[in-house]
Structures are given as structure tokens and as C-alpha cells.
Amino acid sequence: MAPKVLVVLTSQDKIPANGHPTGWFLPEFAHPWEVLHQKVGLVIASPNGGEAPLDPGSIKMFEEDPVSTKFLKEQQSLWKNTIKLADALPRVSEFDALFYVGGHGPMYDLHYDPTSLALIQAFSAAKKPVSAVCHGPTVFLKATAESGEPLLSNATVTGFSNVEEDQAGMTSVMPYLLEDELNKVSGGGYVKADEPWAEKVVVSKTVDGAILITGQNPASGTAVGKEILVALGL
Incomplete structure (x- = not known):
């Protein structure tokens, strides 16, 4: 039996501060999927279930990226028919790893979604x-461990x-800056690539001792997928 990975997409389709469309970011699903799909089973979930909004800006930005354009053309059923996070929660035992796709959307819904936080706690535990x-x-x-301690305590993270x-050009409409918050919660463990937009992936541990894999930006999607395979022993 191939391992199974639960992939989580945002359900947030607008930036509250200006009403601009948002969602999940195309290459951050397309590239990990390209690495993973022949070796693991993938189940796609979102807070609301159904169609998870794809950030239209990411389609335009990556229109020259063959992996993203092929994925966009051929794999729409993946994000148009997601299961509800609430339905995934009782099924944690079925899965071997958990992966969250980026985009600005997660900053608003998954950031504090109680079902998502319960899911992360269950996987980590x-x-x-x-x-x-x-x-x-x-x-x-x-996210916290069952002990109540922040999951990222003393972790290295990006x-x-x-x-x-x-x-x-998004700082002014963000509710918080991710780098600052990750640095704060981890106790100074935030790291980044030497140059903006360069690939950076960090493998660390949660406070429970589960493997924690984080990637900095769209360029890091492929490497995150590869590290998931490594963590699964593939």
C-alpha cells in the first residue's frame, strides 16, 4: 500500500483589506504534486469542502511554468472537489503525512481554523x-501540542x-507578517534563503518530535515534496 498524504487548501477567496481575489498559489500545489503523485495517494481537503479557490494572480505569474500550466489544465478535479477538513479529522489514522499549500488565503482561514489546528495536533502527536x-x-x-505548548517551540522554520x-506589494494588506510571527513563536528559529525568492526548505521537529517540513516561497515547492518523500522513507 502506498502511503497517503492529506493535502490542505484554503477556502479564502478574498483579501479582506481590499477585496482582491486570493486563494491557494498554483505552483505550490503543482510542483509538490508532480513530485508526490506517482508515489503516494493524495486526498485534498479544505475548510469548506468543494471548490478551493485558486489565486488567479498565480495563474498569470506562472503561465510560463510548464509544470504549473499542465497541472492547471489536467488536474482541476483535485481542487474542485475537496473534502471538508471536518470530515478528514476522524480519518487521521488513514494518513501518513500532512501538507499545506500556500497562497495568501491561509493567512485568513487556516491560520486560526479550529479543525485545522486539531488536525495538526493529531498528526504531530x-x-x-x-x-x-x-x-x-x-x-x-x-498550533499546540496536547500539552498546550506551541508546536513550533524551539523548531527551525521558514x-x-x-x-x-x-x-x-502585499505588506500593507496583511493582518500580520509571517516571518515575524514564525520567528516569535519558534523562539527565534526562523531562517530564510540568502536571496529573496530563492529555494529554502527546512526540516526540523515539532515539540512532539514529529518531522516538520517548511518551504519559504513558490520556488521551494518541489523540494518540500521531495522532503515529504524522504520523511515517508520513499
């Missing part, structure tokens, strides 16, 4: 790898940097 890319690591900020947020 069961010593199953938990992973996220770009803005995806926001899902770990409020995620979308302040410089990248500035260069994307």
Missing part, C-alpha cells in the same frame, strides 16, 4: 510528518519572508 510551503506555515502559528511580502 502521532509522529506523522507535517509540512507547509510559503504562506502555508501560518497554519502552525497557533516561510514567506518580509522582504518577499514587500516586493509582492
Whole structure:
């Protein structure tokens, strides 16, 4: 039996501060999927279930990226028919790893979604790898172990940097800056690539001792997928 990975997408389709469309970011699902799909079973979930909103800006931005364009054309059923997170929660034992796709959407819903936080706690307590890319690591900020201790305590972690947020022109509409919050919750454990937008993936441990995989930005999606395979012994 191939291992199974639960992939979580945002259900948030607007930036509250300006009403602009948002959602999950195309290459951050397309590239890990490309690495994973022949070796593991993938189940896709979102807070609301049904269609998870794809950030239209990411389609335009990655229209020259063959992996993203092929995925967009051929795999729409993956994000148009997601299961509800609440339905995934009782099924944790079926899965071997958990992966959160980035995009600005997760900053608003998955950041504090109680079902998502319960899911992360359950995977971590069961010593199953938990992973996220770009803005995806926001899902770990409020996550705790069963002891109540922050899941990221003393972990090394990465995620979308302040410089990248500035260069994307989004800092003014963000409710918080991911780099600052990850650094705070981890106790100074945030790290990033030497240059903005360069690949950076960090493998660390949650306070429960589960493998924690985080990627900084869209360029890090492939490497996150590869580290998930390594964590699963594939």
C-alpha cells in the first residue's frame, strides 16, 4: 500500500483589506504534486469542502511554468472537489503525512481554523510528518501540542519572508507578517534563503518530535515534496 498524504487548501477567496481575489498559489500545489503523485495517494481537503479557490494572480505569474500550466489544465478535479477538513479529522489514522499549500488565503482561514489546528495536533502527536510551503506555515502559528505548548517551540522554520511580502506589494494588506510571527513563536528559529525568492526548505521537529517540513516561497515547492518523500522513507 502506498502511503497517503492529506493535502490542505484554503477556502479564502478574498483579501479582506481590499477585496482582491486570493486563494491557494498554483505552483505550490503543482510542483509538490508532480513530485508526490506517482508515489503516494493524495486526498485534498479544505475548510469548506468543494471548490478551493485558486489565486488567479498565480495563474498569470506562472503561465510560463510548464509544470504549473499542465497541472492547471489536467488536474482541476483535485481542487474542485475537496473534502471538508471536518470530515478528514476522524480519518487521521488513514494518513501518513500532512501538507499545506500556500497562497495568501491561509493567512485568513487556516491560520486560526479550529479543525485545522486539531488536525495538526493529531498528526504531530502521532509522529506523522507535517509540512507547509510559503504562506502555508501560518497554519502552525497557533498550533499546540496536547500539552498546550506551541508546536513550533524551539523548531527551525521558514516561510514567506518580509522582504518577499514587500516586493509582492502585499505588506500593507496583511493582518500580520509571517516571518515575524514564525520567528516569535519558534523562539527565534526562523531562517530564510540568502536571496529573496530563492529555494529554502527546512526540516526540523515539532515539540512532539514529529518531522516538520517548511518551504519559504513558490520556488521551494518541489523540494518540500521531495522532503515529504524522504520523511515517508520513499
